Amino acid sequence: MEKQKKRSWAEPYKIKMVELVHMSSYEERKLALETAGYNTFLLKSRDVYIDLLTDSGTSAMSDRQWAGIMMGDEAYAGSENFYHLEETIQKYYGYKHIVPTHQGRAAEHIISQLMIKKGDVIPGNMYFTTTKLHQELAGGKFVDVIIDEAHDPDNEHPFKGNIDLKKLQKVIDTYGPDKIPYVAVATAVNMAGGQPLSLSNLYAVRELTNKYNIKIIHDMTRVAENAFFIKDRESGYSDKSVADIVREICDLTDGATMSAKKDALVNIGGFLAVNDNELFEKARNMVVVYEGLHTYGGLAGRDMEALAIGITESVDENHIKARVGQVVYLGDKLIEMGIPVVKPIGSHGVFLNAKKFLPHLTQDMFPAQALSSEIYLDSGVRTMERGIVSAGRNNETGKHNYPNLELVRLTIPRRVYTQAHMDVVAESIEQVYQHREQITGLQMIYEPEYLRFFQARFAKL
Ligand code: F0G
Numbered sequence: 384m385e386k387q388k389k390r391s392w393a394e395p396y397k398i399k400m401v402e403l404v405h406m407s408s409y410e411e412r413k414l415a416l417e418t419a420g421y422n423t424f425l426l427k428s429r430d431v432y433i434d435l436l437t438d439s440g441t442s443a444m445s446d447r448q449w450a451g452i453m454m455g456d457e458a459y460a461g462s463e464n465f466y467h468l469e470e471t472i473q474k475y476y477g478y479k480h481i482v483p484t485h486q487g488r489a490a491e492h493i494i495s496q497l498m499i500k501k502g503d504v505i506p507g508n509m510y511f512t513t514t515k516l517h518q519e520l521a522g523g524k525f526v527d528v529i530i531d532e533a534h535d536p537d538n539e540h541p542f543k544g545n546i547d548l549k550k551l552q553k554v555i556d557t558y559g560p561d562k563i564p565y566v567a568v569a570t571a572v573n574m575a576g577g578q579p580l581s582l583s584n585l586y587a588v589r590e591l592t593n594k595y596n597i598k599i600i601h602d603m604t605r606v607a608e609n610a611f612f613i614k615d616r617e618s619g620y621s622d623k624s625v626a627d628i629v630r631e632i633c634d635l636t637d638g639a640t641m642s643a644k645k646d647a648l649v650n651i652g653g654f655l656a657v658n659d660n661e662l663f664e665k666a667r668n669m670v671v672v673y674e675g676l677h678t679y680g681g682l683a684g685r686d687m688e689a690l691a692i693g694i695t696e697s698v699d700e701n702h703i704k705a706r707v708g709q710v711v712y713l714g715d716k717l718i719e720m721g722i723p724v725v726k727p728i729g730s731h732g733v734f735l736n737a738k739k740f741l742p743h744l745t746q747d748m749f750p751a752q753a754l755s756s757e758i759y760l761d762s763g764v765r766t767m768e769r770g771i772v773s774a775g776r777n778n779e780t781g782k783h784n785y786p787n788l789e790l791v792r793l794t795i796p797r798r799v800y801t802q803a804h805m806d807v808v809a810e811s812i813e814q815v816y817q818h819r820e821q822i823t824g825l826q827m828i829y830e831p832e833y834l835r836f837f838q839a840r841f842a843k844l
Pocket residue numbers: 436437438439486487488489511513514569573602604641642643644653
């Protein structure tokens with residue numbers, strides 16, 4: 384047998400086409416930042432050099448996916464591409480019925496409206512912005528049941544996405560199972576820093592929910608990345624394929640919402656998947672009101688084709704190893720430089736701990752927002768805030784929510800940037816770290832009602 388050789392995480396592809404980017408000057412960036420009200424979401428893409436705002440819809444598609452785009456069957460009803468997508472989802476994820484949607488939050492809207500009644504509570508492993516909002520708009524209340532370790536950036540628990548079964552039991556005892564339409568289980572928990580949940584935890588959650596006849600709805604946006612960590616860290620899974628682990632996760636749940644713009648390597652797309660026949664009939668009726676006919680749900684035929692191919696590529700072992708490998712490469716480099724980051728390094732990005740980076744700023748001076756501005760100013764690297772601004776206000780008191788995690792997310796798009804880009808990002812953050820004492824806080828001068836982090840504006844204090 385050939386001896387195992389040590390090899391790094393290098394990409395299982397070569398580059399066929401490039402997109403030129405503008406390398407801006409400090410003066411240009413200063414003006415752009417002021418114009419954007421110190422919110423990186425309001426910057427123009429042309430003013431950005433390396434764009435780590437999000438991994439959503441920013442992946443590079445493969446030549447096969449682009450070929451799929453040319454195979455679009457743009458029939459209003461019964462598009463060939465829908466059936467290919469349906470078959471692919473059934474094969475890799477195992478869900479019985481699918482309803483395509485234009486992206487993840489549209490699926491969240493439908494499932495929330497169909498399953499949540501006024502006064503219901505939805506326990507979940509940490510909130511996600513759009514998911515929680517749709518639960519609230521449907522009359523429900525989100526209750527966080529993730530393990531405590533997830534709220535501590537320095538805790539190196541290998542499965543910080545796990546659900547605390549005692550917390551979940553307490554929610555069931557307090558409100559009663561009839562008030563809980565489902566448990567919202569996310570894989571590779573975004574707001575915790577891309578942290579995975581273990582399969583043994585999911586089995587335990589399934590056992591507990593079965594006891595009370597409570598459903599599990601899976602936010603499977605980054606399920607393949609979660610599966611990679613299970614293979615890497617959970618005992619008994621090192622010999623299983625990522626594809627098999629993905630399937631095992633999905634099989635433990637009753638349905639899923641998917642933002643296909645992440646794991647599944649497309650620029651637009653999503654779906655709702657359910658096993659229950661009656662729920663499916665309702666969802667498929669509702670999608671025609673908000674998205675489009677049930678065989679396209681807001682997507683073009685060509686988008687569904689690219690998605691079907693993207694799903695297949697997303698569970699490829701070499702792909703996922705390189706994808707997470709690149710994120711960990713950047714994370715390790717920052718750790719070596721002494722930069723405070725969330726540990727362990729997550730799957731879709733590296734998260735800077737802004738409370739530790741800027742200890743002289745109180746949380747109401749928006750340290751993560753200020754830090755993301757400063758990084759942009761230094762190098763044209765665009766990152767985003769994941770702290771007090773993202774957490775919004777408490778619905779009852781109207782006061783800011785003060786999350787323990789005050790983070791800047793360096794989100795790595797899939798198959799887009801090189802190792803040299805990662806080096807430049809690390810160099811820039813090191814530079815900003817060296818003059819961190821001079822960084823001042825911000826005040827919010829405009830605050831939109833919903834999902835304020837997208838459109839809020841700030842001024843320097
Ligand atoms: N669930 C998770 C875990 C997400 O990360 C996102 C989007 C959604 C649902 C909503 O999906 O954007 O397709 O409507 N996250 C993006 C991000 C926006 O930057 O993290 P969508």
